Amino acid sequence: MSSEGPLFPASSIDRQFAHEIVRRLVDRGYVAYYAGGCVRDALLGLTPKDFDVATNATPDQVREIFGSEHTRAVGEAFGVVLVHGRIAKKRCQVEVATFRTDGSYSDGRRPDWVQYATAQEDAQRRDFTINGLFYDPIAQRVIDYVGGQEDLANHVLRAIGDPYARISEDKLRMLRAIRFASRYSFALDPATGQAIEESSEGIQLVSGERIGMELEKILEHPNRLWAWHQLDACGLLKHIAPELLPVKDRELFGALPKEQLPLALVLASMIHPWGQSGVLDRDLRPIEDPHWRTTLEAIQHRWKLSNELFESACTCVDASSVIAKSEDLAWSQVQPKLLRGWVDESILLAECLLAIRQWPIEGIETCKQRLSVPIQVWNPPPWINGSDLIQAGLRPGPVFGKLLAQARSMQLDGHLVSQQMAIDWLKAEIGKTLPGQ
Numbered sequence: 001m002s003s004e005g006p007l008f009p010a011s012s013i014d015r016q017f018a019h020e021i022v023r024r025l026v027d028r029g030y031v032a033y034y035a036g037g038c039v040r041d042a043l044l045g046l047t048p049k050d051f052d053v054a055t056n057a058t059p060d061q062v063r064e065i066f067g068s069e070h071t072r073a074v075g076e077a078f079g080v081v082l083v084h085g086r087i088a089k090k091r092c093q094v095e096v097a098t099f100r101t102d103g104s105y106s107d108g109r110r111p112d113w114v115q116y117a118t119a120q121e122d123a124q125r126r127d128f129t130i131n132g133l134f135y136d137p138i139a140q141r142v143i144d145y146v147g148g149q150e151d152l153a154n155h156v157l158r159a160i161g162d163p164y165a166r167i168s169e170d171k172l173r174m175l176r177a178i179r180f181a182s183r184y185s186f187a188l189d190p191a192t193g194q195a196i197e198e199s200s201e202g203i204q205l206v207s208g209e210r211i212g213m214e215l216e217k218i219l220e221h222p223n224r225l226w227a228w229h230q231l232d233a234c235g236l237l238k239h240i241a242p243e244l245l246p247v248k249d250r251e252l253f254g255a256l257p258k259e260q261l262p263l264a265l266v267l268a269s270m271i272h273p274w275g276q277s278g279v280l281d282r283d284l285r286p287i288e289d290p291h292w293r294t295t296l297e298a299i300q301h302r303w304k305l306s307n308e309l310f311e312s313a314c315t316c317v318d319a320s321s322v323i324a325k326s327e328d329l330a331w332s333q334v335q336p337k338l339l340r341g342w343v344d345e346s347i348l349l350a351e352c353l354l355a356i357r358q359w360p361i362e363g364i365e366t367c368k369q370r371l372s373v374p375i376q377v378w379n380p381p382p383w384i385n386g387s388d389l390i391q392a393g394l395r396p397g398p399v400f401g402k403l404l405a406q407a408r409s410m411q412l413d414g415h416l417v418s419q420q421m422a423i424d425w426l427k428a429e430i431g432k433t434l435p436g437q
Ligand code: ATP
Pocket: 035, 036, 037, 038, 049, 052, 125, 126, 127, 128, 131, 132, 170, 172, 173
């Protein structure tokens, strides 16, 4: 049931703070442990993101011990109190949750009520064995009521108890299972996998927004391709992203590097109009998918993604397309596409496009060189602006905009190499234009 040994030897500030909280609870006669993700991560040799404490003190008792100025009830219905403070001027906080069992689940997502309970019962209500571990930092021992250590050692992701029952309580656990298995490259325990497959339709009870939050973590992680295939294989994908069903065959998505990447970039790779190299027209040119924006809109709506994220994904699609084709384009056509940010991501996506299509890389190399200098150099102030045109006697109108754009392109492409040259050019153009302006 337990094993000995200091699991958290490094004394990070967060760990010191969590340790102090456990110590004060224990001094007052309560049981208190580190719980869940931090124990799992420490046993895997990873640095825990944050520390959660579980205790048999009730939320009122926790607030009484640490004082109302250092505590905030965050999940009152679930008995969770946030304790905050400072160590060496650094702000720290720890979630302190009272051991509990969950009551019945009638909405497929959250318990109708909770009841305070023992540590052992608290372990049983958690989702997966690897997430059901406790650690006693004072006695320095792991407390394992659910076989989590063995599953960690064997790299298996397994539901605690009957997987069908656990999934029917909270359907989100199906996505959490894929997320944790993918994050740690663990195998899904066959019974857990089977239960997900047979329960997959129930995922529709979970809000699109909550699904989107889970998929964001899955897709940003280096193991996204494995996870995507799992989601498809167990029947979840057709419910959570029917618009993206063809993505698993899209080479661009598969060509992304195995590293942490932002969701906007990953989505761009999934819906990019050139994302599938096999599809060629009669002249052996790639067929573009004209519906990529509509697909992206559908996904934004379904997962309730922000407009900012949508725009960022569009920027990645646009910019990567011109970068990938920049060998055939004038710099003045490429440069404006790089002014909306996401440049490194767009270059990366363009490189993946070239890799799957075996297009020449020279254009990208030139782009990279141009971008390697400060932005003022590759995006210099224009030599001619609207007031120059007015001074030269031109009235604002269609010609006005055209001349400005033309001057800008010529400046960027190096056909106008000084301001004087630009003004001379403008005068000559106006001379041609003015009569019929
Ligand atoms: P992460 O590093 O992603 O935060 P975590 O294990 O800390 O991983 P959280 O979602 O923060 O995951 O949840 C903390 C703990 O609460 C989990 O380790 C698990 O024990 C429990 N838990 C969280 N969500 C559920 C759920 N839906 N069903 C059952 N237990 C859950």
